[in-house]
Amino acid sequence: MGIIKREGFKLISYVSDHRPYHIHIEYGGKEIGRFDIENQRPMEKAFKITGKLRRILKEEGYLL
Helix, strand or coil: CEEEEECCEEEEECCCCCCCCEEEEEECCEEEEEEECCCCEECCCCCCCCHHHHHHHHHCCCCC
């Protein structure tokens, strides 16, 4: 498991998680959604990526 903490967000990846490769994103101690790394999009329709989160995902190499 890998955890990255940035500006209140916690990006979590699990080694043995199912495909597509994705990360779980928490904010304020609650999971707000999952980001599909392979297809470069949120996995839940209700999960919107804010500008701040978009910047963090790009800086960490998850978003191209």
